[in-house]
Amino acid sequence: MNEDIREGEIAVTLPEKFDAGVYFIGRIRTPWTRRDQCPKNARGSDAACTIALDERYAAALDGVASCTHLVVLYFMHEARRDLLVQMPRHGERRGTFAIRSPVRPNPIAMSVVRLVRTEGTRLTVVGLDCLDVTPLIDIKPYFASVDSVPDAVVGWSKT
Amino acid sequence: MNEDIREGEIAVTLPEKFDAGVYFIGRIRTPWTRRDQCPKNARGSDAACTIALDERYAAALDGVASCTHLVVLYFMHEARRDLLVQMPRHGERRGTFAIRSPVRPNPIAMSVVRLVRTEGTRLTVVGLDCLDVTPLIDIKPYFASVDSVPDAVVGWSKT
Numbered sequence: 001m002n003e004d005i006r007e008g009e010i011a012v013t014l015p016e017k018f019d020a021g022v023y024f025i026g027r028i029r030t031p032w033t034r035r036d037q038c039p040k041n042a043r044g045s046d047a048a049c050t051i052a053l054d055e056r057y058a059a060a061l062d063g064v065a066s067c068t069h070l071v072v073l074y075f076m077h078e079a080r081r082d083l084l085v086q087m088p089r090h091g092e093r094r095g096t097f098a099i100r101s102p103v104r105p106n107p108i109a110m111s112v113v114r115l116v117r118t119e120g121t122r123l124t125v126v127g128l129d130c131l132d133v134t135p136l137i138d139i140k141p142y143f144a145s146v147d148s149v150p151d152a153v154v155g156w157s158k159t
Numbered sequence: 160m161n162e163d164i165r166e167g168e169i170a171v172t173l174p175e176k177f178d179a180g181v182y183f184i185g186r187i188r189t190p191w192t193r194r195d196q197c198p199k200n201a202r203g204s205d206a207a208c209t210i211a212l213d214e215r216y217a218a219a220l221d222g223v224a225s226c227t228h229l230v231v232l233y234f235m236h237e238a239r240r241d242l243l244v245q246m247p248r249h250g251e252r253r254g255t256f257a258i259r260s261p262v263r264p265n266p267i268a269m270s271v272v273r274l275v276r277t278e279g280t281r282l283t284v285v286g287l288d289c290l291d292v293t294p295l296i297d298i299k300p301y302f303a304s305v306d307s308v309p310d311a312v313v314g315w316s317k318t
Contacts (some may be wrong), residue, residue: 018180066314
């Protein structure tokens, strides 16, 4: 796995076995088919994306349409998983758990999205930044009471 | 899997195989060892909990101490995964993706926590509601710019 490490990066030998499994429960359709097309972060584009849930799980959407915002978990299945310290192309060396890079031991991304429309098992949302056909892992209601912290600070970041 | 379904609940036959695997990268230590002791949600207690990261991943914490808040993903490994519609003991029938129940196809919980202190691979945080020794999946910096939506509404909820 230790191919292509940049200077300053640190890789780890991952455990030999997984501890649990996940199902891909749908796909996320976005306008971006190459990584260099993706917006830098989820507020970098107001493009509408589509969450296409597998029909098998359709009944689980009951009540979702009443939410203005959702938490979406998805699997960055093309990302390597062994880097503990990363050197972004434009940026400084940081620990994996201090950044939102898809490269991490469990490449599960979390995005907060605005729900625009639901039609059957297709949800139109704004706020995703991932590649087209990224595997969907979970959809949750976003509760401002527990999920919103407007004054939170990431000290290393300028923004 | 279809044991113990309450009236009104809907279960699904899950796929035969998982699509991807996850590593348990640490454990979450909380004061709660039985489900009925856990707070109803993450703001239901200001108890300090400890994220105990495996030493293997220690280097990935570089920069985390500069964050006031973190996104924590963890695996609710005791939850069943096949319910699409659930009937909470005190509440109404809802689709799984409209609630934050641990019972879901991929029982990965997301909590926003306040970081109190870091000591080596142990992070003291406030804002968790899970059972003691729950497996840790991921730690991410919480960016108010993309993660905070103070006016988000969950229409079915009174609060």
